Amino acid sequence: MTVMPIAPAPHHVTPALAAVPDPGGLNPGGMNSVLRKTQLIVEAFTAEDDVLSLAELVRRTGVAKASIHRLAHELVEWGVLERTNRGYRLGLRLFEIGQRVHRQRILREAALPYMEDLLLATQETVHFAIHDGLEVLYVEKLVVHRGLNKQSRVAGRLPLYCTATGKVILAFSPAPLFSEVVRQGLRPLTRKTITSPGLLRNQLERVRAERLAVEVEEIRLGYMSVAVPVFSHPGTLVGALSLTAPTCRMNLARFGGALHTAGLGISRALQAMG
Structure with missing residues (x-):
């Protein structure tokens, strides 16, 4: 995921609407429509x-x-x-309607060949994520037999501030997004989750400089992720590509180059699609 094995993203439970009159659902606006x-x-x-x-x-x-x-x-x-x-x-x-979503289909078509190559080269879990609200939304995931199955899933969500893909998205998004994330609070998911706005800001500055984000056990202890940005055009971020692996197995020196190459390949494919 953005990093880590995507933990079954915390689901938003819709607040109950008890005590709201029910006029037959004819009101076109508001809670009763x-x-x-x-x-x-x-x-x-x-x-x-x-x-x-x-x-x-x-x-x-x-x-x-x-x-x-x-x-x-x-x-x-x-x-x-x-x-x-x-x-x-x-x-x-x-499911049928979901497959018609143009943006997701185009992203998957561009990303899948490079994600498959990255999976073969690293034998670790590969994710592609996009920005939605204050979260990352995972639109594709490839995993080997020994890979990560519990923490992440296609259409799963995780917070921007504690995932590798999310840090990439924050780093290359307008400043108000960072301010809103901080305003909503940096809730720890593990004892290693960064909850200091200052530390997070420093991380994002490094991500912008290196075009590489690293998350270490902020989502799940024992796992870490590394992610790179994907652009449809220079300066237009469309998502982030990541590798997730057990901390003891993550080899940044070996995986970093392959991840950058795959990210650049997806960016070029998207640009060629217009």
């Missing part, structure tokens, strides 16, 4: 959830049971949800 309720239903599912019961959907969303039941039925007809004997699960229609 059909669209808002649909969003709450879909986002109630975390990466760890296979099936959620009707009661659990009501609890997580705070929306009235009758509304959840009605909307879930419509989402099943659309294919966004699927009905099981234990409740509801996310449907294949969401």
Whole structure:
């Protein structure tokens, strides 16, 4: 990941909307709109959830049971949800729609050949991440048999401030992003997570100078990551490419050059795509 093995990124649980009147979901704006309720239903599912019961959907969303039941039925007809004997699960229609996202498709097409070469050269876990809000979003991950499976996943998220990919993104983004990250607080995920704004700022200055970010056990003890920026055009950052490995196995002298080469290759491929 940005570094580390991406830990199943902390999922954002949507605050309950209890005590909000339910006028039938006809209000086009605000908490009671059909669209808002649909969003709450879909986002109630975390990466760890296979099936959620009707009661659990009501609890997580705070929306009235009758509304959840009605909307879930419509989402099943659309294919966004699927009905099981234990409740509801996310449907294949969401996966199908997700594959149409132009930016992700272009990035994956450009990145995959170089990620595969990097995987073969290093035999360590390779991630490609982009910026979304105050987090990195992992759009691709390649892993060898012995690689990292628990901490990271495609479509997983981690904070910008404590991942190698996130540090790259912070280093090459406008200053207000750093200020907002600091304002939200630098929460430690391990005893080695950097929580000092001053230390983080110094790290980012070094990343800008070396075009290389290193994260050591800030996400998961025993693992470290190294990342480089990827640009679609000079000065236009599109994401970060990283290697993650057990700390005892990470060889920066050997891996650094291969990582830089892969990052430059992806940048050139994106530029050639226009």
